[in-house]
Amino acid sequence: MKINKVTSVIIEKWNDNSITDVFTTRRKIVNLVNSIFLMSLIIGLCFAILYPLIKLIPIVFNDVEDLGNPDVVWVPIKYSIISFKAAKRLVFGNGVTMLQSLLYSAVIAVIQIFVCAMAGYVLGRIKFKGNKIIMFLVILTFIVPPQSLLISQYLRFKQFDIFGIIKAMTGSPVDLINKPYTLYILSFFGFGVKQSLFVYIFRQFFKGLPGELEEAAMIDGCGFYQTYFRVALPNAVPAIMTVAILSFVWNYGDTYYTGYFNPEGPYLSIALTNTFMSSNVQNVLKALQTWYDKPGVTTLAFDAVKQAAALIYLIPLLVVYFLVQKKFVENFERSGIVG
Amino acid sequence: MQKKLTERKTIHISHATSQQLNGLVFLLPWIIGFLLFFLTPIINTIIYSFNEVGVADAGGMSFKYVGLENYINLFTTEVSSKSQQFLRVLIDENTNIFVNTPLIVLFSLFSAILVNMNFKGRGIVRVIFFMPIVLGLKVVVNLTMVSTGGDILEASLSSAFDDQMVIGFLTSYTFLPREVMVFIVGIVNNIFQVISQAGVQTLIFLAGLQSINPSLYEVAKIEGATPYEVFWKITLPILSNITLFAFVYTFVDLFLASSISSEIFRFAFNRNNIGIGSALSVVYMINVLIDLGLLLLILSKVVKLGYENK
Numbered sequence: 001m002k003i004n005k006v007t008s009v010i011i012e013k014w015n016d017n018s019i020t021d022v023f024t025t026r027r028k029i030v031n032l033v034n035s036i037f038l039m040s041l042i043i044g045l046c047f048a049i050l051y052p053l054i055k056l057i058p059i060v061f062n063d064v065e066d067l068g069n070p071d072v073v074w075v076p077i078k079y080s081i082i083s084f085k086a087a088k089r090l091v092f093g094n095g096v097t098m099l100q101s102l103l104y105s106a107v108i109a110v111i112q113i114f115v116c117a118m119a120g121y122v123l124g125r126i127k128f129k130g131n132k133i134i135m136f137l138v139i140l141t142f143i144v145p146p147q148s149l150l151i152s153q154y155l156r157f158k159q160f161d162i163f164g165i166i167k168a169m170t171g172s173p174v175d176l177i178n179k180p181y182t183l184y185i186l187s188f189f190g191f192g193v194k195q196s197l198f199v200y201i202f203r204q205f206f207k208g209l210p211g212e213l214e215e216a217a218m219i220d221g222c223g224f225y226q227t228y229f230r231v232a233l234p235n236a237v238p239a240i241m242t243v244a245i246l247s248f249v250w251n252y253g254d255t256y257y258t259g260y261f262n263p264e265g266p267y268l269s270i271a272l273t274n275t276f277m278s279s280n281v282q283n284v285l286k287a288l289q290t291w292y293d294k295p296g297v298t299t300l301a302f303d304a305v306k307q308a309a310a311l312i313y314l315i316p317l318l319v320v321y322f323l324v325q326k327k328f329v330e331n332f333e334r335s336g337i338v339g
Numbered sequence: 340m341q342k343k344l345t346e347r348k349t350i351h352i353s354h355a356t357s358q359q360l361n362g363l364v365f366l367l368p369w370i371i372g373f374l375l376f377f378l379t380p381i382i383n384t385i386i387y388s389f390n391e392v393g394v395a396d397a398g399g400m401s402f403k404y405v406g407l408e409n410y411i412n413l414f415t416t417e418v419s420s421k422s423q424q425f426l427r428v429l430i431d432e433n434t435n436i437f438v439n440t441p442l443i444v445l446f447s448l449f450s451a452i453l454v455n456m457n458f459k460g461r462g463i464v465r466v467i468f469f470m471p472i473v474l475g476l477k478v479v480v481n482l483t484m485v486s487t488g489g490d491i492l493e494a495s496l497s498s499a500f501d502d503q504m505v506i507g508f509l510t511s512y513t514f515l516p517r518e519v520m521v522f523i524v525g526i527v528n529n530i531f532q533v534i535s536q537a538g539v540q541t542l543i544f545l546a547g548l549q550s551i552n553p554s555l556y557e558v559a560k561i562e563g564a565t566p567y568e569v570f571w572k573i574t575l576p577i578l579s580n581i582t583l584f585a586f587v588y589t590f591v592d593l594f595l596a597s598s599i600s601s602e603i604f605r606f607a608f609n610r611n612n613i614g615i616g617s618a619l620s621v622v623y624m625i626n627v628l629i630d631l632g633l634l635l636l637i638l639s640k641v642v643k644l645g646y647e648n649k
Contacts, residue, residue, distance in 0.1 A: 046467045049534050052483045118365040128362035141377050147600035148624035151607045151616050152380035189372025224361040253476030269478045310482035317473045325466050
């Protein structure tokens with residue numbers, strides 16, 4: 001309403017200059033004001049979203065001894081990449097850990113897609129007796145926080161046994177804690193990172209898929225498996241993309257499953273959390289002082305190194321994200337999330 | 340001919356059964372997982388919570404039934420790693436979650452509507468709006484946070500925009516009471532947490548918005564509905580199921596991020612008190628389920644939900 005008042009005032013003035021087409025002018029002005037408002041809103045929100053990243057840039061490129069200097073806020077006086085060097089030496093080393101983490105997340109993502117797509121297909125597509133009960137259980141497993149099962153799951157993995165079979169065969173139950181394949185087992189059986197959500201996404205997607213294709217495949221003589229692998233799965237690319245990126249990102253950043261079930265595994269998220277614990281501040285500072293001959297470093301330098309490490313950690317995620325964003329961001333009305 | 344018909348019939352009968360069998364094969368991993376990693380752990384946790392759990396001589400576990408003692412101890416004598424009473428911790432977590440959930444859902448609905456509009460550079464804006472999926476990871480949030488000393492940027496910003504000054508300014512120019520203003524300023528200060536949790540929900544809402552038939556909007560426009568009416572009469576009712584899903588998702592996500600998990604682990608394995616850790620797990624689980632029931636109750640009063648579509 002206020003905008004209207006303002007515009008009417010403007011229009012009155014314009015009328016004095018003998019502009020006759022009042023309505024077009026008025027609409028133009030309203031549109032202009034609206035779009036300026038919208039643009040500033042969008043740009044502001046984009047800034048707010050990116051602010052945590054933007055805020056890091058001056059800190060990590062600053063000379064570590066200049067941090068805390070009130071004269072230096074946004075533009076460093078002396079540029080240096082010591083924070084990155086230190087982060088690399090402390091956490092990333094020669095990059096093997098990062099490769100292992102990436103590989104781990106990719107493999108887990110593939111496993112999760114494989115298992116969840118199968119379960120989602122049956123739940124959304126096949127006239128399977130007990131569909132409703134299993135769907136209810138899927139939602140239940142999504143709602144119940146995994147933390148409340150932590151102790152019992154941990155103890156189960158500590159002495160893993162399926163109904164006494166393993167004990168009968170080898171004499172004692174196996175210890176699956178700190179074994180790299182534990183997490184793969186967990187994902188294969190549907191209880192990895194937020195896996196119930198993925199089952200739900202696939203179920204919704206397959207439910208919304210038109211049935212004619214599969215009917216045609218059935219009539220042409222495809223069996224159940226052929227129909228699934230040749231017709232249903234290739235048509236599920238939007239859902240697969242959505243699940244793939246979510247699964248990859250969440251597994252790469254996971255500290256819960258990796259931290260409790262395989263704490264000594266080569267996971268970047270765990271390494272970062274351990275290196276930059278608050279009890280480790282003095283060690284990191286000592287490292288800075290001795291490696292780079294910077295006696296004047298303060299705890300702010302610790303933050304700089306930490307944030308440089310965060311940036312390095314984010315690089316592969318951002319690369320993957322930008323590679324797939326076209327498929328991810330556009331045309332996902334059929335990505336299966338819609339209820 | 341006769342023979343062929345009977346053959347066909349046998350195939351037809353086995354089709355339904357084979358569908359059932361094949362479905363079972365596809366679901367089998369999940370069902371096994373459910374039994375092994377969900378059902379038995381829940382039952383075991385409940386059993387542990389009523390027992391004093393120790394290590395037996397043979398290497399297994401020994402149980403001594405103690406009734407409700409673990410629960411009573413949890414709330415009377417035990418304290419969290421930040422030496423707070425557990426009742427206090429739970430209350431804090433719950434208030435935090437009940438305040439933040441609607442904020443996050445509203446914010447994500449808002450940003451989904453924004454990026455669903457037509458404007459130049461929409462692709463880039465969408466890419467940025469979904470960045471919280473990556474930037475909101477707990478590890479990243481922890482790493483980018485300033486942990487020690489002062490943040491020089493924050494300091495310079497907060498000296499320019501003093502909270503108290505803003506609150507005073509706003510209360511003197513609006514009719515709202517001071518408490519409301521403090522609350523609002525608190526929310527605004529909290530905006531980064533809200534944003535960092537909103538990535539997936541924005542995605543959900545955008546998918547929902549794009550599934551709405553455009554002809555509905557055309558009809559509304561022809562009938563002369565204002566954008567306000569269009570939003571309340573078309574967009575929101577169609578999104579009600581998705582809103583419910585977004586609420587549940589946000590809720591679960593916030594509970595996942597809470598500090599309880601480290602407390603559970605600390606009790607069970609650092610202090611060798613599996614009983615109390617299990618009691619905490621059970622309390623926590625019940626807490627989540629009750630909260631969720633409450634949330635659904637409130638939502639069903641506020642939004643008319645289309646359950647038949649679920």
